[in-house]
Amino acid sequence: MSHILCLPTEFALPQGNIAALQNEHKDDQEPILALHGWLDNAASFIPLIQNIPTVNWTAVDLPGHGASFHRPAHTYYHFIDWVSDLVSLIKMHFKSPIVIVGHSLGGMLATVLAGLYPELVKKLVLIDAAGLVTQEPSEGVQQLRQALDSRQMNTKQSKTFSLPAAVKARMQSGDIAQPSAELLVKRSVIEVEGGWQWRSDKRLYSRSPIRLSEQQAQSIIESIHAPTLMCLASQGYPSIKQNFDKFRHCYQNLIKVDVTGHHHCHMDNPSETALAIRNFITKV
Numbered sequence: 001m002s003h004i005l006c007l008p009t010e011f012a013l014p015q016g017n018i019a020a021l022q023n024e025h026k027d028d029q030e031p032i033l034a035l036h037g038w039l040d041n042a043a044s045f046i047p048l049i050q051n052i053p054t055v056n057w058t059a060v061d062l063p064g065h066g067a068s069f070h071r072p073a074h075t076y077y078h079f080i081d082w083v084s085d086l087v088s089l090i091k092m093h094f095k096s097p098i099v100i101v102g103h104s105l106g107g108m109l110a111t112v113l114a115g116l117y118p119e120l121v122k123k124l125v126l127i128d129a130a131g132l133v134t135q136e137p138s139e140g141v142q143q144l145r146q147a148l149d150s151r152q153m154n155t156k157q158s159k160t161f162s163l164p165a166a167v168k169a170r171m172q173s174g175d176i177a178q179p180s181a182e183l184l185v186k187r188s189v190i191e192v193e194g195g196w197q198w199r200s201d202k203r204l205y206s207r208s209p210i211r212l213s214e215q216q217a218q219s220i221i222e223s224i225h226a227p228t229l230m231c232l233a234s235q236g237y238p239s240i241k242q243n244f245d246k247f248r249h250c251y252q253n254l255i256k257v258d259v260t261g262h263h264h265c266h267m268d269n270p271s272e273t274a275l276a277i278r279n280f281i282t283k284v
Helices: 044-050 077-093 105-116 137-153 163-174 179-186 214-222 239-251 270-283
Strands: 005-013 016-022 032-037 055-059 096-103 121-125 188-194 197-199 227-231 254-259
Touching: 005 077, 005 096, 005 179, 016 188, 032 105, 044 055, 044 096, 044 214, 044 270, 077 188, 096 105, 105 121, 105 137, 105 179, 121 163, 121 254, 121 270, 163 197, 179 188, 188 270, 227 239, 227 270
Parallel strands: 032 055, 032 096, 096 121, 121 227, 227 254
Antiparallel strands: 005 016, 016 055, 188 197
């Protein structure tokens, strides 16, 4: 594995600045846009960047995460707004179509982006992400009520903690190895008087008020033109495997591989994940 320097950078959007990490870019290398999971950040892709140094990586912090901007006061984080942010980012700062790698939430965002804007996506890599989270119309009332109630629960003052405590909490909440947790925590916290605090926006904990129906999700996935690689973790979430069975027939051009590890297999087992991605990028 190479030891590649990951440099911080920013991209200006009308909504605010998107923070990112990049390796050293070269003109003859494939550009890749990497999208992390919920409550993670761009540092989640550092192990993959070290294992695949021969492409031009740009791993972003989604709005509300890491060092990127937070939504204005009295607004919330809607799934489709992240997609809109990414469309603006690609159109303003990248030459499209581009390869997109997405983990978990980032994979679902990449899925919708590739379905709505197929002209922007050259190839699609999904890491422990399959299909989209959906709901039956009959569940709409309960979902809306829970979403509104969750907004009232996220107004508490932020707690202060030590870095070891933050790493331990991250390991316990995400089935993730200590070195991976340390990478995420380093970019997820800010130093304050008396210790450290999470700098991710507390409004990220609010539930989504509306989710797509299964039929809507199928329509979006069927609109994806890009060849798609799906890397599913052998010990990932059961719901993701269920989604794979539900939506696998919707993809026009899908390659599925199993990767040893938990949900953050791209961090805890980057060499195996990188091998699948490298083969897909160079040979498909």
